[in-house]
Amino acid sequence: MHAVELHIRQSLAGKYSEAEIKGFTKIIFTEVFHLNMLDIYMGKDINLSLNQTVELDEILARLQKYEPIQYIVGYEGFYGMTFHVTPAVLIPRPETEELVSLIIEENSNYSPEILDIGTGSGCIAISLSKNLPQSKVSSWDISEEALLVARKNNEALGTSVSFNQVNVLEYQPNGEVFDVIVSNPPYVTVAEQIDMEQNVLNWEPSLALFVPDKDPLLFYRKIAELGLGMLTPKGKIYFEINQAYGKETADLLLALGYSDVEIIKDMSGRDRIVKALR
Numbered sequence: 260m261h262a263v264e265l266h267i268r269q270s271l272a273g274k275y276s277e278a279e280i281k282g283f284t285k286i287i288f289t290e291v292f293h294l295n296m297l298d299i300y301m302g303k304d305i306n307l308s309l310n311q312t313v314e315l316d317e318i319l320a321r322l323q324k325y326e327p328i329q330y331i332v333g334y335e336g337f338y339g340m341t342f343h344v345t346p347a348v349l350i351p352r353p354e355t356e357e358l359v360s361l362i363i364e365e366n367s368n369y370s371p372e373i374l375d376i377g378t379g380s381g382c383i384a385i386s387l388s389k390n391l392p393q394s395k396v397s398s399w400d401i402s403e404e405a406l407l408v409a410r411k412n413n414e415a416l417g418t419s420v421s422f423n424q425v426n427v428l429e430y431q432p433n434g435e436v437f438d439v440i441v442s443n444p445p446y447v448t449v450a451e452q453i454d455m456e457q458n459v460l461n462w463e464p465s466l467a468l469f470v471p472d473k474d475p476l477l478f479y480r481k482i483a484e485l486g487l488g489m490l491t492p493k494g495k496i497y498f499e500i501n502q503a504y505g506k507e508t509a510d511l512l513l514a515l516g517y518s519d520v521e522i523i524k525d526m527s528g529r530d531r532i533v534k535a536l537r
Contacts, residue, residue: 263305263315270319283328287318290332325457338386342412347404349467351382354525355443358499358532359386361523362441365495370394371438374489376427376482377401379467381409381420383441388418397437399425402466428481432488440486443499444478445470451503475501479508483515490537498533505530 264284271280288294292311299305307315321331329335329350334343337351338359344350359382362373370393375384378398388396398420400406406422413420427444447468452460459468470477479498486496496517500508505522512520517535525531 261299261305263307264299267315267319271322274323274325283322286328286332287315291315291318324461326462327458330462335380337380337382338390340386340389340416342380342382342385343408343415344380345404345408346462347402347464348379348408349463351380354527354531355383355499356386357525358441358443358497359383359390361532361534362387362439362497363390366394366439367391369438372436373397373439373441374399374435374437375420376425376440376442377444377467377478378409378422379405379443381412381422383443384409384420384422385412385416385418387441388420389416397421397423397435399423399427399430401426402464405464405467427478427485430485432485435489436491437489437494438491439495439497440482440490441497442478442482444482446475446478446499446501446504448472448475448501475504476507476511480511483512483517486517486537487515492537494537496535496537499531500533502529502531505533508533509535 267284267287268280271283285296288299289296294305318331322328327350329344330346334341335351338356342351373387373394373396375396375398378384378400381398384396384398387394398409401424403424406424409422445468449469450472483496490496498508509520509522512533512535517537520535522530523532523534
């Protein structure tokens, strides 16, 4: 084992699994120091400069505090693209790619107007804009810091999403009409914090994660109510959900008068998406 690789392993031992350490090592070697993994596997020497050695130790110190590697390197892959991320936004996740795929599949035969509520990094909105080029996509977020990240991604990836700072809980419709509303809103209850990994709990933005224990469907209710006045006839609403509240979210939509309500499981077999027609 190379001395540098051994140093990484020893620095992170006891805090991460072997698989996680191996993944971090690959990212550090290839994405930070631009080394060829084939050369490394073949036993080629790794010679870091003094500056690179200092940088490596800074990275390891951040990892020891459970800071996500995505925030350290500054980006994450999502739906075949690279998104800039900071602690102001949630790190895009594979389950959300499934939501994007579903929307693209079901709305590719016309030119939908789409609203993404709680956009964060912009990963949903930008992926939809890129893959439904005939669509018009708008996005809201309460956080100006998040919107700065999303706008940077929008420019870097060559899409034309419109971003606006909106507190959805206080919003009153102003005549806007959309064919599709999508949201991955805050849905983790405070009680669920005990089961969360430190790299999520201590680093990702609580504003985008948590809802009160007493009202876990707070954002779904408000967005669904807005949809009653903002969706076209037979317009569609898509939610990424807390797996513990799939039935409750579906029942909420039914009670408000939505039809064709469906709960969809993710790749791991967990309730992850609820969709419905206006």
